[in-house]
Amino acid sequence: MMMSRIADSQMYAHLWGTEELRSHFSEEGRLESWLTILAALAEAQAANAMIPARAAADIRSSAKVELLDLEYLADETKRSGHSMLGLIRALEQILPPDSAQFVYYGATVQDVTDTWMALTMKTMGGIAWRQLRSIEQSILDLATEHRNTAMAGRTHGQIGSPITFGFKLASWADEVRRHIHRLSDGRTRWLVGQLAGSVGTLGFFGRRGPAVRADFCNLLGLFDPGMSWTTSRDRVSEFCMVQAMIATTMARIGDEVYELARPELAEVGETTSDETVGSITMPHKQNPEGSEHLVTLGRIVRSQASLVLESSVQSHERDGRGWKAEWVAVPEVCLLTSSSLRIADELIRGLTVDAGSMTQNLARTRGYWASEWALVQLSRDLGKHRAQQLLQEALKQGWTGGLDFKEATMSHPDLSKHLDADKIDEVLRQPDTASAALMVDVVVARSNSERREEADQWP
């Protein structure tokens, strides 16, 4: 079949999905999951005497994607206009006729696709759990290393008081940990099977419906929802929203690296291989491709997750108008988030940090960033309002006049008597980053304490 999505092109696919997820979402991967679901259904039905045990065994052994005639399957799907009938007919081809009757017995399309959605959430949730914890570890290590590496704090794009690079990293780690909590919190809501039958009441199943559903879910490692959820889509939209929040954090990290890697700032950089070509026409260029792509991926994931939520006002007992949008959007959310996590993981592990540039950037703005420190000193003697006003005037004048911070303050008669020139030199040499390092410690300790208690795999 001809691929028409650039995200699947041989040239670019590696940027828009990871191998493990791509195989989950490929036609073969998806059909394999669907067959597993059909086999579990048959076994649960056999266990509840709804179909012969023999049929269940036949279905289990035939439910293998490599046995199917995929051309025929696709043709029958198109011919019937029914999403699942092609697969059923392809299975009929390989099953003994007696057993063939019992495939997809009383089920509906959504039973298969929603249960597959739950398995997808299980796969993606597991990947997110693993990758977030790996990313967290890298950030914590880097934050510890740069606990005290001073750099400019920047607000509204302007240089303000100094922070440490570790402090900036700790803010990332803190956010990543909250996502780990979100994965824990949502798990029992998300990982539930769907066995609803035609309109949700398990009509074909007689009184055995709920028991079959319990066994069906159990066989697939999913929870039993207790209640059909064919038009109740909050589980799926919540999951996508959490993925979008994760991809957004990765985008925030990417955007930060992108900006700090500007040559005029040059505080951090991506590691690139020797084979990387930044620009053909401008051979000196090395572009922050990874961090840039994280921002792009974040945009698309948010858009697709919002589409899922937007599509969740569904009518009556089944409503394809919204439900089918999930078919496209949920895989996209997962593929792109997995790619985002992979790229962020590499980016952070390969991040180059230029502490020298960080120092220089503070110096280059002639020390004006020390204004908060001066304000503290002056507030004691002059009161804060007057101190603020005098400083603002003096610094505005000084800046325009080409003075540095020390000159600007010490040349001002009302300020100079309350400031100590040596202290200014000291502060400029050794910027005071206040509680930056303490907050690094809090975040590191908090994360480590939780990491020790929690499983490597999404529980």
Next chain:
Amino acid sequence: MMMSRIADSQMYAHLWGTEELRSHFSEEGRLESWLTILAALAEAQAANAMIPARAAADIRSSAKVELLDLEYLADETKRSGHSMLGLIRALEQILPPDSAQFVYYGATVQDVTDTWMALTMKTMGGIAWRQLRSIEQSILDLATEHRNTAMAGRTHGQIGSPITFGFKLASWADEVRRHIHRLSDGRTRWLVGQLAGSVGTLGFFGRRGPAVRADFCNLLGLFDPGMSWTTSRDRVSEFCMVQAMIATTMARIGDEVYELARPELAEVGETTSDETVGSITMPHKQNPEGSEHLVTLGRIVRSQASLVLESSVQSHERDGRGWKAEWVAVPEVCLLTSSSLRIADELIRGLTVDAGSMTQNLARTRGYWASEWALVQLSRDLGKHRAQQLLQEALKQGWTGGLDFKEATMSHPDLSKHLDADKIDEVLRQPDTASAALMVDVVVARSNSERREEADQWP
């Protein structure tokens, strides 16, 4: 000040916000919260010997919106181009000069507005908790009453196998309960104060910063974040997403009522007062205004919540480009969700249910909805595939030929010998709703068991 938003107009404001939230978000309400925050800050600073106790006491007693000159406050805000300076200057007017120095001492705009955001989440979360539980109760009562009220199940807008109205309601209750869980899960993430200072390191606060923050949060009934979160916006965006999911559930309920209230279906209706005028030119009309509005509100809330998430890729230590979008969007999310919950609460309590119409609508489609029941019977004798095929043919022909279900099946030689005419009559008279009622029981029991254990107020 001239109102320019229709949602605040005297004519329509009641549809776009509730009184309790409107007063929270009014200029006075907001300033009152901000003053409370500034007073708590001063007290926390006094407790840590950062400012004189006297100053804190003065600030507490002056921090009353009715003492402020709001004109002056607004003028100074505009003149300085600083979001908070007008308020500080207005406070200076009423504070003793010595104490005036210590208002907003070392804080930054975002300390006030983000802490206010947390208080807003506390207020709105409490409203959501209360309203969701009230709505849940109404739905559970109605579901119990209509546990066995048969009606058409509808998929893709078409009539399918029968369900009960209680079953439909139980699906709403099930979804509402998951939102209650979400409010529980997110609480400790959301209800944290912000005390970051200029760039997040509490630079003005010396080493006392973390202790002041802990006291500050505690005084306001908020958790201590341990770490500044000025550009880490996942808390706010998660909260908004949960509100959007709640408003979406209300929209789903509204949309369902809107559709079932079509005169051709006439299964449910809204209660309207005698004074309600549906249409001036068409005096017979009674429009489902409440349910319609729920759909509208859901749309807008989703859009605003997505805007918050979209705005959360923020740079460095503060970034107004995204942050300021929250100033508009978060209040809108809360106001409209509160309105949505109020309207849904009334709608459900006033819902009229026409069980007769439900029966009639099943009858009107000549009983063809019983095809699943027939399929079960026939599958035993004929195998499911053949049964399905024969039934589909017979029913298609029968429908075109104007036959009813019994005629269509009993006139078909291959089917009639496997079906019992009396059984058909019985099924048409007494539709089999399979596990519908059992699922009602599961949902009701599950909710009641949790309700007994949980607090009336958001804990």
Next chain:
Amino acid sequence: MMMSRIADSQMYAHLWGTEELRSHFSEEGRLESWLTILAALAEAQAANAMIPARAAADIRSSAKVELLDLEYLADETKRSGHSMLGLIRALEQILPPDSAQFVYYGATVQDVTDTWMALTMKTMGGIAWRQLRSIEQSILDLATEHRNTAMAGRTHGQIGSPITFGFKLASWADEVRRHIHRLSDGRTRWLVGQLAGSVGTLGFFGRRGPAVRADFCNLLGLFDPGMSWTTSRDRVSEFCMVQAMIATTMARIGDEVYELARPELAEVGETTSDETVGSITMPHKQNPEGSEHLVTLGRIVRSQASLVLESSVQSHERDGRGWKAEWVAVPEVCLLTSSSLRIADELIRGLTVDAGSMTQNLARTRGYWASEWALVQLSRDLGKHRAQQLLQEALKQGWTGGLDFKEATMSHPDLSKHLDADKIDEVLRQPDTASAALMVDVVVARSNSERREEADQWP
């Protein structure tokens, strides 16, 4: 390469794209366009003495996708991390070394991809033009046929005064025509090439840049922009927005059919083939699959078009953070809109109309829809306000009491004397659809007059 997008799966691809566009967007199709662009560039450069004529001739004859080693191309793309270098290297393999130097000579990735974007807009714009005109024709024919077919007008989901089915259709045609206007209006803005070079100034091209660009655009059948537009994305976002508006109109048509096809309304239906299987478990069901899918497609297209607009705040002279989002979103907008147009075209041509049901549905609400007619009569004698009030009371009472419209009005002493029982019978038998047919005529005449003047192909 493994496909991982369900929209490209062998089973479902036909629903998420049309063959002509799928081949445009396939790896081969895209590379073919890119090669055409590279060949045009070389020819324009040769014409301006920037490269040897021989090189241009070699490039033109080698620029064939079937000559390329696609594996090698993909590997080199990944190895270099450069979006275009794999292709350049694959071309080097097949070009004489002297000529190979002059491929992609001084160009940048965005020159190729943006010019391809323009060619894509040309292809898609042409498809939209053709399909919209075809759809318009079908609607006009149907509207003419049903110019006077009375049916219920419905507002807020409730039955109001009568309209004609032709009137409803004319509203669709009117909207479709405005899209045709939009395609005309935007054409010169959209169909421009991009030749910007490294940073937009055509740095590699010396003074010949603008002349080369003019020739380059001309060779490709595109307009010359006069100015580089690497971070000026309004062209692309406007195009996508227009496509989204088109897909939204198709969604409105789909949604309308979906609702009118409810069995309780049964006014229109989709034509399905005999092989179509609506539901396996409920063999009687025939689902409005096409109209349903139009709503789904509309949702996704809007979401992707909004993503393009959202991504168009781009920095400096090139900004991958937004630009790369277009790589995914623009093809998706086109593929899904083309699918939407194809499905709508078939849907409308196959639409079944049940005028009998339309009449019945008016009857079924006991004639209350005639209230506006009665209001007109009564307003003359009683004044409109009093007439409205009396009618509203009488009809509310009558409805509750099970009366029909005639009984409800004629049994009311204040109304009966101003109404003529025979007239009521006549109106109920022959609903007055006021200016409905006249508006059909206006729309049909207006469209036909423009159609006669305009080209079959997007000009």
Next chain:
Amino acid sequence: MMMSRIADSQMYAHLWGTEELRSHFSEEGRLESWLTILAALAEAQAANAMIPARAAADIRSSAKVELLDLEYLADETKRSGHSMLGLIRALEQILPPDSAQFVYYGATVQDVTDTWMALTMKTMGGIAWRQLRSIEQSILDLATEHRNTAMAGRTHGQIGSPITFGFKLASWADEVRRHIHRLSDGRTRWLVGQLAGSVGTLGFFGRRGPAVRADFCNLLGLFDPGMSWTTSRDRVSEFCMVQAMIATTMARIGDEVYELARPELAEVGETTSDETVGSITMPHKQNPEGSEHLVTLGRIVRSQASLVLESSVQSHERDGRGWKAEWVAVPEVCLLTSSSLRIADELIRGLTVDAGSMTQNLARTRGYWASEWALVQLSRDLGKHRAQQLLQEALKQGWTGGLDFKEATMSHPDLSKHLDADKIDEVLRQPDTASAALMVDVVVARSNSERREEADQWP
């Protein structure tokens, strides 16, 4: 009435709307427009002998917002649950009883609100036209002034080949002009009145409907749509999309200024008044408040415009579920876009440009940006591929080794023999900006030629 939207607060309203639009959208402003519409309707009806001339005259003279009892109006709106009835009843209070009968005679809510929407589009379109042309003029002047001011071109956030500041500005002007074209193109689609009556057929109007509508539209300076458009919302959504594109251009300009104003770049800056306070705790700070806010406004406008499009799949002959979302979103789109245009206008007129910093920033990256120039020279002798490869190696090594561009190239044996050291010095001193200035000329000439021909007011 209590304001609850921060955008209307006395403190901040000036940032979220302009006075002229705020008065259009205020309760009084809106009611005034509605009254004008009702008066035009009455006059059109009188002209067509549908109501007495006397009634029309009375309505015209009473249709003044200052005569209305707004409390009563609001109370009756709430009591009746009807959007327009409060206004009708308030008018009844002041009209002679005979004439009062003929207010809103046969009209429906949407006739008033949609026609008001058209008048709103006329007002906002006129503002956009005026402001865009003013902004364009400022940009053209600045572009002419800085036609040759060299500065770094930046791609992917990295410094590339040089451009001129005028070239950057010309890209803005080019985009602004396309918006002016869009306003021209859409005008006849947008500025149409709505007179549809109950279900679109002008049922109450007898055969005079179309004539009344023509007169009604004419009296209000609007076009006659010929066809009702109650659920055909493409006009409104197109208008909002164009506004969103305009606000996005302003956001792109704002974002560019925000980034170039970073102190490490310091190439441009905003003019601030002496009274502006950037930061209280960091008295040296001057934040790019205006440019920052443009980005924020752009985000919100896009979100609201997308909401309008999302809401335009509407059912049957009226559908409040989508339509009412426009009531909130369209005013927001207009208010924020008007604010965006005002701020951008001021920003550009007050922009400070530091050509010295621009030069310095080129110098600071040690001249590596000249790599494209070198590539041109070397390609002649070495062939482009080899030249590219050698340069990339030499420059990577040179950069790491701390060399400047001249050292890095001249110390490389294979390169030095093909390069002229003096030429390098010259290029570094006098950067070659290729066709930058020529493109400025093209844009300026094109705009000026159109400006001379076009009206000052939106025609």
